[in-house]
Amino acid sequence: MVETTVSRAAKATSPRVAKRIRGLSDRAIAWIFVAPTIFLLLAINIFPLIWTIRLSFTNYRVNRPNKDVEFIGLRNYERILTDTDIWMTMQATAHFLFWTLFFQVLIGFTLAWLINQKFRGNDLWTTIIVLPMMLSPAVVGNFWTFLYQPQIGIFNYVVAFFTGADVTSFSMIGDINLAPWAIVIVDTWMWTPFVMLICLAGLRSIPDSIYEAAECDRASKWRQFWTITVPMALPFLMLAVLFRGIENFKMFDLVVQLTGGGPGNTTTLTSIDLKREAFERWRTGYASAYAVILFVTVFGLASIYVKALNKVKER
Amino acid sequence: MKKTHLLAATAISAATGLAATGAQADELTLCWASWDPANALVELSQGFEEESGVSMSFEFVPWPNFADRMLNELNSGGKLCDLMIGDSQWIGGSAEAGHYIKLNDFFDEQGISMDDFIPATVRGYSEWPKGSPNYWALPAFGDVVGWTYRKDWFERPELQAEFKDTYGYDLAAPETLEQLRDIGKFFQGREIDGTKVYGMAIYTERGSEGITMGVTNALYNYGFTYGPEGDPYQIEGVVNSADAVEGLEFYRELYECCTPPGSSDWYMSENIDAYRSGQVAMQMNFAFIWPGVNADPDVGGDRSGYFPNPAGPGGHFAQLGGQGISVVSYSDNIPGALEYIKWFAQPEVQAKWWEMGGYSALRAVVEDPGFATSQPYAQTFLDSMAIVQDFWAEPAYADLLLAMQDRVHNYVVAGNGTAQEALDGLVEDWVEVFEDEGLR
The missing domain is CATH 3.40.190.10 (Periplasmic binding protein-like II)
Structure with a gap:
């Protein structure tokens, strides 16, 4: 018999060690492999979550190490849920979420459908279209502040060119009516390519044979679109909405760079407000309760949505 | 042998540790x-x-x-x-x-x-x-917050004549807040050397402390105080007094009448940029910028002048x-x-x-x-x-500051509600902070 490296190593292993290794069951070996992951998960996800929930019932402030921490029951939750300012930030977040998803799905799907039409140079167009999402959100936020600048920004000039309005007569990020739309426009510009790519993957996964069969049945292009393209691409579209929905619910960097949450509180989204409570006002207990409420909201909505997504996939 | 290795390792670790401590001391x-x-x-x-x-x-x-x-x-x-x-x-x-x-x-x-x-x-x-x-x-x-102005523009005879005709006094560094507003209005939208310029750059920044550091220069001079001497946390009727309301309305008026479009979130650096690029006739800013302005090739030297925050009907103060x-x-x-x-x-x-x-x-x-x-x-x-x-310096200053940032920005820049509502809201916020702190 030829002696291999493995057999040489086996021979060299002392009988005591060999016995111990042979003594491990498959289940034990599985645990050995899984344990580090579980430990990490507990340490960096579960433990902080439990700790946050615990803090949410206290008046703890991280910047007051010398102050006694008191258990205050549900007072933080009560204050948050009855605070009109927080409801305003919820409204701002809902506005941002709804309109960004609406425009990104509409434009993203349209672009994907156009790119899928296999024309000359469509690879080049795909590359050009996806460029915005490759940029850092902070950079995007920063340079859009220049684009929106009423005196030098190109945005006002373009709008003025098409509408005849005075260039400096409006300020996208300084006006309470326009600022919520200013952040929607930038997020849509940046993330529509992402939705487009997912939709494109969905469209390309539809076998040509289905369209050929529809052609044989003399189905019109319109009918093919509504009965083949849309239903088969729908799970992908829903997945894109899920990703973008979660991302935009916790939107922070882009909006902070762009408007700082202003003017007033017009574009203060919940994540910006939460950050202020936790790391500017240092109301740790209060911010923990706020975080728990947001977590439950996102988790609940995402669970409902994922169930719907699975139903669509099963169809 | 093993013991020798262990000792050597310990010695090396100790030496390294000591060296590190020694390095830190320097x-x-x-x-x-x-x-x-x-x-x-x-x-x-x-x-x-x-x-x-x-x-x-x-x-x-x-x-x-x-x-x-x-x-x-x-x-x-x-x-x-x-x-x-x-x-x-x-x-x-x-x-x-x-x-x-x-x-x-x-x-x-x-x-x-x-x-x-x-x-x-x-x-x-x-x-x-x-x-x-x-x-x-x-x-x-x-x-301290003070003001920089374009002395070269102020000294132009045709502008001086027009200003005197319009307002009845000489165009010079303002001594009162009303004069400041007049001068701001005078320059707002005016064309100077082929460029459209604006009255002034003031603090409007929302995210950190900007608008508070700006608005207090109007509030103090209209009679705003943080609280009565000896009992500084009894702020009802003080922080939201009629004088304070007037001061806040004045600051909003400055923002409306005399600032460049889009200056809704400006603080130190934006004000410097606006001034250096020749967009504004005056800028509010901390004094730290003055050496830089003085040395600036475009606006420095004799082209710029400096004046303290102008007095108001309730006193003469400036934000520290x-x-x-x-x-x-x-x-x-x-x-x-x-x-x-x-x-x-x-x-x-x-x-x-x-x-x-x-x-x-x-x-x-x-x-x-x-x-x-x-x-x-x-x-x-x-x-x-x-x-x-100066603003509050209590341990809870961040709470107090952010509440003021929110309330004031919401009124001055966003134009929501009235000055009275903004200051009433601020009193509510501050009272809540003081109660949380056990100060009242």
Whole structure:
């Protein structure tokens, strides 16, 4: 018999060690492999979550190490849920979420459908279209502040060119009516390519044979679109909405760079407000309760949505 | 053999550890905001490095993130900074949380007297509780909100004539807030040398402290106070008094009538940019920018003038800026940090600090007969430092500041509600903070 490296190593292993290794069951070996992951998960996800929930019932402030921490029951939750300012930030977040998803799905799907039409140079167009999402959100936020600048920004000039309005007569990020739309426009510009790519993957996964069969049945292009393209691409579209929905619910960097949450509180989204409570006002207990409420909201909505997504996939 | 290896390893570890400790003793890290004076301090500190053999490193953070970054560092007991030039409002919180070491004994040992510094800076940057002889910092950089104006534009005969015809008095650096508004209106939208210009750049920034540092310059001068003497937390009817409401309305009027479009989130750097690029006739800003303005090739020298915050119907005040230098209690090199403060407090170092563009708060420097004429802005600095008022410096200052940022920005920039509603809301917010703090 030829002696291999493995057999040489086996021979060299002392009988005591060999016995111990042979003594491990498959289940034990599985645990050995899984344990580090579980430990990490507990340490960096579960433990902080439990700790946050615990803090949410206290008046703890991280910047007051010398102050006694008191258990205050549900007072933080009560204050948050009855605070009109927080409801305003919820409204701002809902506005941002709804309109960004609406425009990104509409434009993203349209672009994907156009790119899928296999024309000359469509690879080049795909590359050009996806460029915005490759940029850092902070950079995007920063340079859009220049684009929106009423005196030098190109945005006002373009709008003025098409509408005849005075260039400096409006300020996208300084006006309470326009600022919520200013952040929607930038997020849509940046993330529509992402939705487009997912939709494109969905469209390309539809076998040509289905369209050929529809052609044989003399189905019109319109009918093919509504009965083949849309239903088969729908799970992908829903997945894109899920990703973008979660991302935009916790939107922070882009909006902070762009408007700082202003003017007033017009574009203060919940994540910006939460950050202020936790790391500017240092109301740790209060911010923990706020975080728990947001977590439950996102988790609940995402669970409902994922169930719907699975139903669509099963169809 | 094994024992020998173990001993050797222990010895190497110990030696390395000792070497590391030794290296730390020769190093100091100073934390401050990233701005022009910080660059001057780096240059100034070379003198300390040469004298002491200690190597200095610096951690500078841009103003909008300065408080976030540094308060995080202090709250987490971080050892990054041995010396902290922290904002004046941090003094209460940092003293009570034990972030800074108390300097009274050190000052006594070294013969450093707080009487040698401008009283407003001692109160603003060093004392906690306010008015008590407990010192947590050495006044490092005196600063105050003041104004810069385009002297060359103001001196144009055709503009002077037109202004006098319109307003009935001479176009010059304004002495009252009403005059400031008139001049702002006069320049707003005017074409100068083929460029459309605007009245003034004022603080409107929302994210950190900007609009509060701006609006207080109007509020104080209309009679706003934080609370009655002796019972500062009974603020109802004081913070939201009729005078305060008028002051807030005035600031909104300035924003509406006389600022460039899109200036809805401007603070120090945006105001500097607007002024340097010739967009505005006047800018509100802290005095630290004046050396830079004076040296600017486009707007510097005789083209610019400086004036203190103009008086209002309720008084004559200006918002205090500036910082003190403190020793961080978590530092591994507290003796080295104290040595730096001792060096920095020397009159000759303070004089050099002023020469390099740092605003010394040492009376020997600012009361020197030659000081007022040493720079075109020196007299304005002195006049401004004589009228300063500061924001709250309580441990809960961040709560108080952010509430004010929200309420004021919401009224002045967003135009939501009335000034009375904004200040009533502010009173509610502040009362809640004081109650949470057990102060009332």
